[in-house]
Amino acid sequence: MGPGTVVLIILVIILLLIIISGIKIVPQAQVYVVERLGAFKDDLHTGPHYVVPLLDKVVKKVSIKEQVVDFKPQPVITKDNVTMQIDTVVFFTVTDAKLYTYGIERPLSAIENLSATTLRNIIGEMELDATLTSRDVINSKITSILDQATDKWGIKVSRVELKNIIPPREIQDAMEKQMKAERERREKILQAEGEKKSQVLVAEGEKESKILRAEAEKQAAILKAEAEKEATILRADAVRQQKILEAEGEAESIRNVQQALADTIVQLNQANPSQNVIAIKSLEAFSKAADGKATKIIIPSEIQGLAGMASSLKEIVATDTPTYNGQ
Numbered sequence: 001m002g003p004g005t006v007v008l009i010i011l012v013i014i015l016l017l018i019i020i021s022g023i024k025i026v027p028q029a030q031v032y033v034v035e036r037l038g039a040f041k042d043d044l045h046t047g048p049h050y051v052v053p054l055l056d057k058v059v060k061k062v063s064i065k066e067q068v069v070d071f072k073p074q075p076v077i078t079k080d081n082v083t084m085q086i087d088t089v090v091f092f093t094v095t096d097a098k099l100y101t102y103g104i105e106r107p108l109s110a111i112e113n114l115s116a117t118t119l120r121n122i123i124g125e126m127e128l129d130a131t132l133t134s135r136d137v138i139n140s141k142i143t144s145i146l147d148q149a150t151d152k153w154g155i156k157v158s159r160v161e162l163k164n165i166i167p168p169r170e171i172q173d174a175m176e177k178q179m180k181a182e183r184e185r186r187e188k189i190l191q192a193e194g195e196k197k198s199q200v201l202v203a204e205g206e207k208e209s210k211i212l213r214a215e216a217e218k219q220a221a222i223l224k225a226e227a228e229k230e231a232t233i234l235r236a237d238a239v240r241q242q243k244i245l246e247a248e249g250e251a252e253s254i255r256n257v258q259q260a261l262a263d264t265i266v267q268l269n270q271a272n273p274s275q276n277v278i279a280i281k282s283l284e285a286f287s288k289a290a291d292g293k294a295t296k297i298i299i300p301s302e303i304q305g306l307a308g309m310a311s312s313l314k315e316i317v318a319t320d321t322p323t324y325n326g327q
Helices: 003-021 097-102 107-123 128-133 135-153 169-271 275-290 301-326
Strands: 023-026 030-036 039-044 047-050 056-063 067-070 074-077 083-094 155-166
Touching: 023 030, 030 097, 039 056, 039 097, 056 097, 067 107, 074 107, 083 107, 083 135, 097 135, 107 135, 107 155, 135 155
Parallel strands: none
Antiparallel strands: 023 047, 030 039, 030 056, 067 083, 074 083, 083 155
């Protein structure tokens, strides 16, 4: 192999290397900015691409992922002349690689300075207390202003957050004392409310207890009254039943006596007694009445006549008896 052949081989290898060097593979979430002879030619997105060696050049590799930049604290003055230190965190995304490359020199530094000046303008219109309690308002305002200002740089500011708000030391001491006093006040309020609720619960418990006792006494009185009422009714029913039974017994006795008298009268009527028998029966009845304890006895005229007849009969019998014995 001669010297000419070796040189040819070397030239071929160099040419191949130059051709291969023009192959560019752009990774995910990146954009390559390509210039041709010093002028912008194209921006290459994810995937394989070919650039002309020696003519085209990748001048910048731009990440299109969302980026976070934490800026150092910036001194700001409030409306009531209180100087504070505030540091910000900016979230942004590159939306146009060409504008990001050619729009501004050192874009991160530009964002930092712009956020600092914007923050001073916003805080300068607010007092200290409003500054400490209006983080969301400040975040929204500074985000809107930065987003509009960075559009021409191919940057989209999605969010700006105030990381720390550091007031002067004397303000911090006053705030701590105020916070301590506020905590003590809240503690006393909570204790008072707790005692109030406790007293209310105790009073409600006593009220419920009294109500329950009154209800129990009421029910007991009602039950007692109902029991007494039922007992009275039962006693009245017993007395009534007793009187009914006594009345029925007396009525039955009267009916029996009357029935006996009626039966006697019937038997007497059937026997057809003579006047003498009736008179003797009347005399027997009178004798029974005379055996009583009555102090006065009224003798009917019929019985008086009967008594006279009996006396006359007795004398006749006494007169006839010796004659019978002498015979």
